[in-house]
Amino acid sequence: MLSQKRRWLILSVLGLFFFMVIVDGSIVAIAIPQIAQSLNAATGTTTLIISVYLITICATLLLFGQFGDQYGRVQIFEIGTFIFLVGSFLAxxxxxxxxxxxGRFVQGIGASMTMANSYAIVTDTFPAKQLGRAFGVESIFISLGALAGPGLGGLILGSFPWSYIFWINLPIGIICLIIEVLVFPKSIRHKEKGxxxxxxxxxxxxxxxxxLLTTQLNTHIAYLAGLLILLGGFSWxxxxxxxKALRPLLNFTIFRNEMFRKSIIVVFLSFIVSYFxxxxxxxxxxxxxNYSTQFSGILLMVAPVVSVFASPMAGYISxxxxxxxxxxxxxxxxxMTQIGLLFLTGKSEPLYFIxxxxxxxxxxxxxxxPNSVIIMQSVPEKLRGMAGSTNSLVREFGLVLGTTLSTIIFYRVLSIINHREIDTAIGVSxxxxxxxxxWTYAVGLLLLGMALLYIIYAIRKDFKHGKKRIR
Known part of the structure; x- marks a missing residue:
């Protein structure tokens, strides 16, 4: 039996490392103009530094979730921590x-190993009556990571070269790894192998x-069609x-759980839009x-600072x-926020943006x-690892689509307006x-509207059939 103090120390380390992993999916965003100039690349091409990281995570999350279920979630998490630090140095x-x-590919492997097992470790560590608060605290770190990446990157770039947006992980990650080895419980291995x-x-x-689709958006339509066919074929x-697999990476029976399925769909749509x-x-x-990188970073830190107070309150309400x-x-x-983004005109700033x-x-x-709590409590204990890794996979896949979709829409509209092919935002009017x-934010509004309608539909359906809600 873990003491309460030890539980919260474990949660703090999980949250802090989750923060770094999530930050590294977005911290590059503010550095894109600087990296593009430094490496002599277009801003559209530099966006691949974000995509390769997210897609690597998508490709391996379920595999490392299965590794965690069989060989021990804590052990896989610790190995992933080390690999993530190596990738951070290389990038x-x-x-x-x-x-x-x-370097971002190596980073993605390590991030995937930790993300695939983090939710399950939290669920294993805390009793059911404390899960809302536990996920509320972890949501602080996740929200901070998702929102603070560009802001933190701006603060770093104000004083250091762009390499330090990756190297900042090294001292924090080493501290996390030491605590993981000394404090985390021993891994529980299961007899079933395969x-x-x-x-x-x-x-x-x-x-x-x-x-490849994200890297070849401006190539011949036949090539894109071929990639789409291959993507559909491999997915099928x-x-x-x-x-048919005896021990599948993704047991599709988990989606027969209506509570799990509904929550996964809406979180998928929300994460697509978040990366816009x-x-x-x-x-x-x-x-x-025309704000400086450093001042832009300060403005982008508003959301994560607010989330520090909002996430615990959301956990208590949950x-x-x-x-x-x-x-x-x-x-x-x-x-409401997405509607507000449609009216960004450069006026009334920075108060409107704040x-x-x-x-x-x-x-x-x-x-x-509440979405994270519903997802993890809606499945039996033996499927928690799969539920956690599936949740992370859906989030990362949503972020990949968000990055790709926002890039396609934004640069396509720019090209149409200027009557020429444009793949960089530098120098446009x-x-x-x-x-x-x-136009890009309008598409995001449409997706969020679909998510809201689906939530309302699900609630009305549950109420009609008299289903018990998770509390």
Missing amino acids: GAGHTIEFVLG IDWYGAILLALAATCLY CFVKTEQ FTILAPLYLQLVL DHYDQHVEMTIGMSILM GLSAIMAVGTATFGT KSSFLVAQR
Whole structure:
């Protein structure tokens, strides 16, 4: 039996490392103009530094979730911590775009190993009656990571070269690794053996096709069509393989759980939209408002600071009130924020931007915390590792699609307005930038509207059939 003090120390380390892993998915966003100039690459190409990291995580999350279930979640988490630190060093040491991408690949492997097992370790560590508060605290770190990446990157870039946005992980990660070895409980291994390597290969091939699609958006339509066909084929084969496998990476029976399925769908849509802001906001601050990298970073820190207070409150509400209602309110707040983003014009700044960022943080916490609790409590204990890794996979896949979709829409609209192919935001007129940004956020609003309607539909269906809510 773990003491309460030890539980919260474990949670703090899990949260802190989760923070670093999430930050590294977005911290590059504000550095894109600087990295592009340093490595002599277009801003559209530099965005691949974000994509390769996220897609690597998508390709391997389920595999490492299965590793954790069989060989011990804590042990896999510790190994992942070490690999993540190695990748952080390599990414910062790169002098070419190819070397940086290689470092980001290694980083993604380590991040995947930790993310696939973090939710399950929290659920194993805390009793059910404390899970809301535990996930509320972890949501602080996750929200901070998701929102603070560009802001923290701006603060770092104000005093150091861009390499330090990766090297900042090293001292913090080493401290986390030491505490993991000394404090975390011993890994529990299960007698059942067998890794679904065939499924892992198919998932990796599908992820590779997705990555190639993000790198070849401006190539011939026939080539893109071929990649789409391959992506669909590998995905179809993966589903069929998992349905027949004795120990599948993804047991599709988990989606028969209606509570789990509903929560996963809405969180998927929300994470797609969240990266629209992550990609566009740093460009807006630096290229439209002409703010310095350091001041842009300070403004981008508003949302994570607010989330420090909003996430614990959301966790408390989740433990005491209807979690579905809380989710609905949170999604409604996020929609209000998205509507506000449509009216970014460069006027009334920075107060308008600060207000939107604060409201967004409240909405993210109010929606995300109860959603995580519902997902993890809706499945039996033996499937918690799979549920946690599936939740992380859906989040990362959403972020990949968010990065890709926002990039496609933004640069396509820019190209249409300027009557020529454009793959960089540097040097374009402010008016065309704002129009392209508005169209991108409008698509995000549509996706959030779909998520909100689905939540309302699910609640009405549950009420009609008299289903018991998780509290």
